[in-house]
Amino acid sequence: MDIADVWYWIMAFLLWLYVFTDGFDLGVGILCLHTDDETWRDRMTASIDSVWHANQTWLVMLGGVLFGAFPLVYGTVLAALYLPAGFLLFALMARGIGLEYRAEADGKRPWTKLFGWGSVAVTLAHGFLLGGILQGMAFADGRFVGGRFDWFSPFTILVGVTLLCLYAMIGAAWLVLKTDGELQNQARLWGIRYGSATVAMLVLVLGYIALDGRLGFLVGRPGQAGFAPSFILAMVAAVLCAALYFRALGKGWERRPLLYCAVMLAFVFAAFGGSLSPVIVPPGITAAMAAAPAPxxxxxxxxxxxxxxxxxxxxxxxxxxxxxxxxxxxxxx
Structure with a gap:
């Protein structure tokens, strides 16, 4: 493993940290749209008040590391994804404005809606960005030569909806940990609903990959049908974590659902990251090709x-x- 590969896995770790930590507070925002009880909404938003700024530290760190370690990726991928990246920035601002203004406003409902729908928009932007990279990009001589809307496809839509379900699942697990009483009971129901939806969406995504031969590189089988054994093993471990998540909700445990979400997400990252390595931008840009000089x-x-x-x-x-x-x-x- 050379220095570029080390940075590949550092990037994967930072991405996992960001998706998990910002995922649960985005999930709380999504779940705020599921109730009209402002007392519940007060408790839901208060549960993330002390951590949501810090959670976004990992996004800043990720952008800085990408710029420094893989400048080719930073320069070319953003050229292909300017529209969803710009959408992400506006959605992040809308979400933050909604959350901060809600605390001071006499009429909280409009700001709660802005926070909730801003969270949905951020999540969809994540899906378009991640899906747009994973589905592969057209490059020639270090330049993006595809279309400006290549990022919008059935696959990226599937990834976006999967993230909506996943973030709501993690957000529900966070609320189980941070609340009690009727709100906690409702959070358990949300967790079961969105946990089931997440598993179903992952199955749909994997089915789409299996049927679309152009995406075989995502599972370590370029030009071949089926899935690589290492990919299958990691996904089986992720499914086991999902089963433990449902069991923890049913048993009334408070800490374990969030823990199982984190471990499940890590196995999903390991499945795709291990299959793609050393490719950093599918289908053909490797970490070594995109990396800054070794010194x-x-x-x-x-x-x-x-x-x-x-x-x-x-x-x-x-x-x-x-x-x-x-x-x-x-x-x-």
Whole structure:
């Protein structure tokens, strides 16, 4: 494994951290659209008040690492995905405005809707960006030569809907941990509903990949039918985690549903990341081709290697400080 491959897996780790942590607070936003009870909404938004800014740290970190370690990817992929990337920025702003203004407004409902639908928009943007990369891009001489709407396809729509279900599933698990009483019971029902939908959507995505021979590279079988054994093994582990998630909800456990969501997501990342490696932009740009010069990667590794433990400790400490249930009277400040 050379230095470019090391950065490939650092990128995968950062992406997993972002999808999981920002996923549950986006999920809370999505679930806010499922109730008209402003008291419940107060508790739901208060549950993420202390962490949602920090969760987006991983997105900033991801963008910085992508720019420094894989400048070819940063320059070419963004050229292909300007529209969904721009949509993501506006959606992030709308979501943040809705959440922050809601805390101070006398009429909370419009701002709650902006927060909720902004969360939906961010999630769909994630799906279009991730799906647009995964389905492969047309490059020639280091330049994108495809169409401006290549990112919009049946596959990227499937990925977007899958993320909507996944984030709501993780958000429900977060609310199970952070709330109690009737809201917690409702969160368990949301968790079962969206957990089932997530599993169903993953099956649809895998079925689409299996039927569309052009996407065989996603599962380590370019030009072949079926799935690679390593991919199957990782997905079986993900399914097992999903089963444990449902069992934990049924048993009334509070911490385990969120834990199983994190591990399930890690196995899904391992399945696709392991199948694609060393390709970083399908179908043909590898990490070595896209990487910055090796001396630069080593300097970055020393810097990021020292910074990452600090960020991880800070985030873990923050979650520790703000652990416990969200009280009924808590509101976002």
């Amino acid at each position: 630069m990667l080593r300097i970055m590794l020393a810097v990021i290697g020292g910074l990452m433990p600090v960020l991880l400790f800070y985030n873990a400490y923050q979650y520790r400080v703000f652990s416990g249930k969200t009280a009924p009277h808590d509101e976002v400040q």
